[in-house]
Amino acid sequence: MALMNSMKVTSFAHFRKQLKTVWAQQQGAARPCSMATCTHRNRNTALHPLWQSELSVPGGTRQSPINIQWRDSVYDPHLKPLKTHYDPSTCLYIWNNGYSFLVEFEDSTDKSVIMGGPLENHYRLKQFHFHWGAINEWGSEHTVDSRFYPAELHLVHWNSVKHASFEEAIMEDNGLVVIGVFLKLGAHHAGLQKLVDALPAVKHKNTLVEFEVFDPSCLLPSCPDYWTYAGSLTTPPLTESVTWIIKKTPIEVDQDQLEEFRMLLFTSAEEEEKRMVDNFRPLQPLMNRTVRSSFQNHHLLNIETRPSAHTHQSSP
Numbered sequence: 001m002a003l004m005n006s007m008k009v010t011s012f013a014h015f016r017k018q019l020k021t022v023w024a025q026q027q028g029a030a031r032p033c034s035m036a037t038c039t040h041r042n043r044n045t046a047l048h049p050l051w052q053s054e055l056s057v058p059g060g061t062r063q064s065p066i067n068i069q070w071r072d073s074v075y076d077p078h079l080k081p082l083k084t085h086y087d088p089s090t091c092l093y094i095w096n097n098g099y100s101f102l103v104e105f106e107d108s109t110d111k112s113v114i115m116g117g118p119l120e121n122h123y124r125l126k127q128f129h130f131h132w133g134a135i136n137e138w139g140s141e142h143t144v145d146s147r148f149y150p151a152e153l154h155l156v157h158w159n160s161v162k163h164a165s166f167e168e169a170i171m172e173d174n175g176l177v178v179i180g181v182f183l184k185l186g187a188h189h190a191g192l193q194k195l196v197d198a199l200p201a202v203k204h205k206n207t208l209v210e211f212e213v214f215d216p217s218c219l220l221p222s223c224p225d226y227w228t229y230a231g232s233l234t235t236p237p238l239t240e241s242v243t244w245i246i247k248k249t250p251i252e253v254d255q256d257q258l259e260e261f262r263m264l265l266f267t268s269a270e271e272e273e274k275r276m277v278d279n280f281r282p283l284q285p286l287m288n289r290t291v292r293s294s295f296q297n298h299h300l301l302n303i304e305t306r307p308s309a310h311t312h313q314s315s316p
């Protein structure tokens with residue numbers, strides 16, 4: 001989740017001071033994974049300024065992202081369908097925060113909310129963004145049975161019933177809900193194209209353009225199935241405030257659309273160009289957590305014919 005930078009710039013310096021301890025304790029992303037493929041894919045992200053810190057002490061018991069082991073997820077018949085009510089007019093602007101591009105929404109009222117699913121009340125949409133790889137073999141933050149998708153969408157919502165602001169909710173248990181949607185290579189995605197067309201205008205870090213009237217529900221798969229688990233932000237401050245809802249079915253995008261993501265830059269106009277790719281956090285240990293599914297696990301029937309997948313988790 002590229003969440004940190006969606007906070008108002010004016011409040012950020014103060015907020016950062018408050019978070020210093022949490023940040024130091026939970027910063028663990030530069031830690032290389034022992035898997036060969038993982039080491040390779042982490043080569044670029046380990047150096048990103050977002051993750052530069054004098055301390056890299058692993059911590060926390062519910063960090064994200066994780067590998068979702070399909071056969072270990074537990075069907076919960078009490079999980080309701082997730083409902084989204086997004087008002088396209090609440091879309092405000094799109095900007096490059098130096099780690100991803102974010103589409104921000106007006107969140108002073110309950111015009112764009114989600115409810116149902118595992119949630120006790122509704123949550124307001126704050127922003128959405130993506131994570132992606134330099135090539136198609138990786139890019140998502142979560143994995144399913146240790147398999148990566150080329151990209152992952154995160155729709156970030158906050159609990160406006162219990163909290164006064166996004167900045168407050170970010171620090172609290174159940175403060176945030178993030179919907180994760182995998183992107184796979186396939187058909188051209190017409191809804192995504194409106195976003196893609198805006199990307200050249202935010203090529204450099206800290207650039208922003210108006211982006212009005214957009215309904216992000218066009219980026220959700222029609223299949224209602226999802227997994228849910230208790231986790232964290234995947235960017236500093238890495239607070240353990242997130243109820244994750246990971247959609248089972250990916251959406252399809254075409255190669256040209258993914259390539260437009262990769263044309264963005266981590267860097268500002270004055271800096272040496274660095275392509276915005278591999279902007280994801282490595283997998284974190286599941287520890288004592290259960291991933292629940294909203295759907296029955298027919299996947300078990302196929303398990304004997306599948307190649308055995310290694311456990312692709314970071315060591316605790």
Ligand SMILES: [Zn+2]
Pocket residue numbers: 001002003129130131154234
């Ligand atoms: Zn994200």
